[in-house]
Structures are given as structure tokens and as C-alpha cells.
Amino acid sequence: MKKIWLVLLGLFWTVNVTASEFINGQHYITLDKAIPVEAPIVEFFSFYCPHCYQFEQIWPIGDVVRKNLPHPVKIIKYHIGCFGGNMGYALTRAWAIAMVMGLENKVTLPIFHGILYDQTVTDEVSLKKVFMKASGIKSAEYDVAWHGDQVEYLVHKQEKIAEYVGLKGVPTMLIYGKYMINNSELDSRSTEVYLQQYSNLVHFLLTKKE
Numbered sequence: 001m002k003k004i005w006l007v008l009l010g011l012f013w014t015v016n017v018t019a020s021e022f023i024n025g026q027h028y029i030t031l032d033k034a035i036p037v038e039a040p041i042v043e044f045f046s047f048y049c050p051h052c053y054q055f056e057q058i059w060p061i062g063d064v065v066r067k068n069l070p071h072p073v074k075i076i077k078y079h080i081g082c083f084g085g086n087m088g089y090a091l092t093r094a095w096a097i098a099m100v101m102g103l104e105n106k107v108t109l110p111i112f113h114g115i116l117y118d119q120t121v122t123d124e125v126s127l128k129k130v131f132m133k134a135s136g137i138k139s140a141e142y143d144v145a146w147h148g149d150q151v152e153y154l155v156h157k158q159e160k161i162a163e164y165v166g167l168k169g170v171p172t173m174l175i176y177g178k179y180m181i182n183n184s185e186l187d188s189r190s191t192e193v194y195l196q197q198y199s200n201l202v203h204f205l206l207t208k209k210e
Contacts, residue, residue, distance in 0.1 A: 022204050027185045034178035035164055039074040040206060041065070042174040044167055047091045047115045048083040052171045056108060065202045073206065077104065078158040080170055084115075089155075090124050091115075094131055096154035097145045103135045110134040175205040 024030050045052035065075070076099075081092035091111070098104045107130075114121030114130045121127050128142055145151055165180055173181045181201060188194045 022201055027182055027201060028205060029180045029182060031165060031178050031180065034176060035161060037161070037174065037177040039076040040176055041073060041075040041202065042161070042177070043075055043077045043171065044080055044162060044174070045077055045171045046080045046083045046088065047111050048088060049170050050116060053112045053116060055171045056112065065199050069203060069206070078161065080162050080167065081159065087123065090127060092158055093146060093151060093155050094127055096151040096158070097131070097142065098135070099154055100145060100148070100150045101135070101137065103137070107131055107134045173202065175202065179205045179208070
């Protein structure tokens, strides 16, 4: 799998654009062939990525996108495991457990804090401890899920989709399995402008006819 680097949002300066001015190959990339995905929007992230944490808490991209769409649209999140060595892939497996059990909202911020801030998540043992505390599940439940077929399937799926689309950075979104947003071409000079432009681009791609 190609090496993926983090998108440094604060370093890019572009002019503000309206939805009608979004350009294929610049603001978004169209894949040669759409891939089957479980939701209209797939958001790629890594627990080792500070900007992904910003997307989660400071710049709530998912919430802004949902609020600005004319109808509800499902968004799923895939963890990218190529950061942090073996722990990166352990985090992908833990995220797959959260997806299977519907615990994403409970474990996301505690794991982010454990990785990026208080360093309480340093190996699989400490990851399990933080996950259990945040979610309320028991040790045996976690262990069964860790080795389960559903989790194994989701781990493989997250890795293969990221590889197939040639993901160049996180955080970013894939729309309809066909359009990949290019964060580096959006205006990040202010949070408000960036969020509005991102939301406009997602709406544009969701309603795009090709």
C-alpha cells in the first residue's frame, strides 16, 4: 500500500469557491471506477492524526455536512492503520470492534486522547483497557470480537478500500465510492469558511450527475 501522509490543513491557501466552481482533479478526484461501499459518504481517519481529531471535535465536519444536506445521508468512518506501526493496525481492529458493536461514539474521543494527549494508549493491552472503560463492555466480549469473523472482515475491507482509492491523506471523504475530496485545495484560512466550503463540496458531489 502506498504511503499515506497527513494533510496539513493550515498550510494551504486557496481562493474561496462556490459549489459551481468545484473542479474535478483539483477540489476532488474522480476514480476511474466506482467501488462498492456501505454508505454514500465514507470518512477516512487515523487515531494518530491530529487533524482527524480536529475533524471529530473542533471542526465537526460530519455534523456540519449532515446539517447542510437536504435529506439524511449515512456516513461511515474507516480507520487507516498505516500510521504508528503495529499499533496503527491494532487501532483499526479496535475500530472494527466499535463498528460491529455500535460503539463508535463512545470510544472515539477516549482513544484519541489516549493516543495523542495523555499517552495512556501505548499497546494492545492499554488500548483494550481504554476501550472497555469507555464502552462498558467486558474483557471476554472484547476478546471474542477481536478474533471474530466480522471484525476480521472489516479490518480487511478498510485496508483494501484505502489502497484501492490511492488515499493520499487523512482526514478526507469518499463520496459514492467514486469522488475523493482533496482537502489541500480547500480554503483553510478560517474555520467557518473551511467548514462551509467542505460542506458545499460534499453536497455538490452527492448531487452530481455523471
